[in-house]
Amino acid sequence: MAATPWVLLDALAEHALQHSNIELYQLHLEHAEGLAKAVDGGHLAPKAYFASEYNRQLIQAGKADYIPISLSDIPRLFRKGEQRIDVALIQVAPPDRHGICSLGISVEATRAACEVADIVIAHINPQMPRTHGDAFIHLNQIDIAYEQDLPLPEHSPSVLNxxxxxxxxxxxxxxxxxxxxxxxxxxxxxxxxxxxxxxxxxxxxxxxxxxxxxxxxxxxxxxxxxxxxxxxxxxxxxxxxxxxxxxxxxxxxxxxxxxxxxxxxxxxxxxxxxxxxxxxxxxxxxxxxxxxxxxxxxxxxxxxxxxxxxxxxxxxxxxxxxxxxxxxxxxxxxxxxxxxxxxxxxxxxxxxxxxxxxxxxxxxxxxxxxxxxxxxxxxxxxxxxxxxxxxxxxxxxxxxxx
The missing domain is CATH 3.40.1080.20 (Acetyl-CoA hydrolase/transferase C-terminal domain)
Structure with a gap:
């Protein structure tokens, strides 16, 4: 969603050109257009729990796949090991003085993915809001971190007809x-x-x-x-x-x-x-x-x-x-x-x-x-x-x- 780690996805798309059939499990993605080249070449194989603008045509063309599943079932899929997660790519707010980051504006199934992934790679973004609840993740749970200050994707309020x-x-x-x-x-x-x-x-x-x-x-x-x-x-x-x-x-x-x-x-x-x-x-x-x-x-x-x-x-x-x-x-x-x-x-x-x-x-x-x-x-x-x-x-x- 708005916490899509698109900087990491762009890097993934570039490095994926050296590999083939890397499975990319995802919810709705924002700013994911950079994945298209790697998908077209068969380097990335996206599997979407939720389709968005970037991959609707890819799914229809058979270059990406769609998984029909209720949103509440996705964390269970991860936690029960029914879907293995090798690497979780996430975006977080900077750590506080205790070393605790925040998943910010998108906790949904990301928390569960972080719990089971072998490796967690995080884009630390100073513009990510610090939110409460289940959003907290300690720096010691993050294996690799990359910091860059970037604006978040925005959707303007509706103009009602x-x-x-x-x-x-x-x-x-x-x-x-x-x-x-x-x-x-x-x-x-x-x-x-x-x-x-x-x-x-x-x-x-x-x-x-x-x-x-x-x-x-x-x-x-x-x-x-x-x-x-x-x-x-x-x-x-x-x-x-x-x-x-x-x-x-x-x-x-x-x-x-x-x-x-x-x-x-x-x-x-x-x-x-x-x-x-x-x-x-x-x-x-x-x-x-x-x-x-x-x-x-x-x-x-x-x-x-x-x-x-x-x-x-x-x-x-x-x-x-x-x-x-x-x-x-x-x-x-x-x-x-x-x-x-x-x-x-x-x-x-x-x-x-x-x-x-x-x-x-x-x-x-x-x-x-x-x-x-x-x-x-x-x-x-x-x-x-x-x-x-x-x-x-x-x-x-x-x-x-x-």
Whole structure:
């Protein structure tokens, strides 16, 4: 993520030209374009738990591979020895007077990789924020260190359009005072947070967050006071956003970065009452199946923590899970609500676990609903241009009338 050790990756790409088939396991990478030459030559063999801009085409071309797995399972994969890690490449904040560095803005599965790796190589970056929680790593756990002062990758806050604002407004009606929220990065989370200014005592337990949270924390809307797990603390695994966000988490003891195996554990998530998960989708079919990692067989992102939080929110006292997305894609050419998922699509969240589905046209509550009831509810929140066709397809595929 934003803590991608791209300086080390650039060096790896250069030195890999002397070797072949070096397996590179990775989550989402920033500034990883320098790997392309080594990948093309067969020197590096990337295996992605999460695809990003640099490797989507490589995966599609068969030059890189994709591992579909829930984010919470990756640390277990390392710790159980199911995936051997010879070398961990990381980026850290400089050591304090006790020799303790910080993993900074991205703890997620990095901590687990460091625990099991034979060799840990670290880029020590003075611009990396020093964060609390499970982020600490002592210098004696680092075998090789390279220090260079470099800016971190930034993602600017979303510029919200009318569609995303309407989706945010719809989601906000499902959120009550005192709820504990999980949400990610992007237009819909930002639009939702922008609509929560009148709420009180909200909490955050999430795998990641971005800039939209800052203002609500500063205004006291998010105070984490009603949480049962880590009361008073904002819990996350990583952050990605602007420098303002990185300054916000720097040495902020109210924000704790924890191991993603723990954060995304269904058992941990459901311990907070009124847990609300907010995630997105690329497609949903009329039975409620959610595709979130691919466009047919074209891998777009990853499984991530969506199902972990959907299940955890569903098991939480008065919890709710929300899947939200614009009704169309491709500039309005395609409906995201479809009769059946595109061939090869990955079902990230099965239909039996889906609760609320939200578009700019409304909210469909699928919990406890039959296939026919689901079809009708989803067609009602599809873009009007596609509803007539969807009604015909609902009868053809699901025997649903009207």
């Amino acid at each position: 009318q569609i995303n604002r309407r989706i945010g407004e719809q989601i906000a009606t499902l959120i009550d005072d005192g709820d504990c929220l999980q949400m990610g990065i992007g237009d819909i989370p930002d639009a939702t947070l922008a609509c929560l200014g009148q709420h009180q005592h909200l909490g955050i337990h999430t795998e990641m967050f971005s800039d939209g949270v800052i203002e609500l924390c500063e205004r006291g809307v998010i105070d984490n006071s009603r949480k049962r797990k880590h009361a008073g603390k904002l819990v996350t695994g990583f952050v990605l956003g602007s420098k303002k966000l990185y300054d916000f988490v720097d040495d902020n003891s109210a924000v704790v970065f924890l191991d993603i195996e723990y954060i995304n554990s269904i058992e941990t998530i459901c311990r907070n009452p009124n847990m609300v998960s907010i995630n997105s989708a690329l497609q949903v079919d009329l039975s409620g199946q959610i595709c979130a990692d691919s466009l047919g067989t074209h891998i777009y992102s990853g499984v991530g923590g969506q199902l972990d939080f959907v299940m955890g929110a569903n098991l939480s006292d008065h919890g709710r899970s929300i899947l939200a997305f614009p009704s169309t894609a491709g500039g309005g050419q395609y409906s995201r609500i479809v009769p059946v998922l595109a061939l090869g699509s990955g079902v990230v969240t099965p239909r039996g676990s889906v609760h609320y589905v939200v578009t700019e046209y409304g909210t469909a509550n699928l919990r406890g609903k039959s296939l026919r009831e689901r079809s009708r509810a989803l067609i009602n929140i599809a873009h009007p241009d596609f509803r007539e066709t969807l009604e015909k397809q609902a009868y053809e595929y699901w025997h649903v009338r009207g």
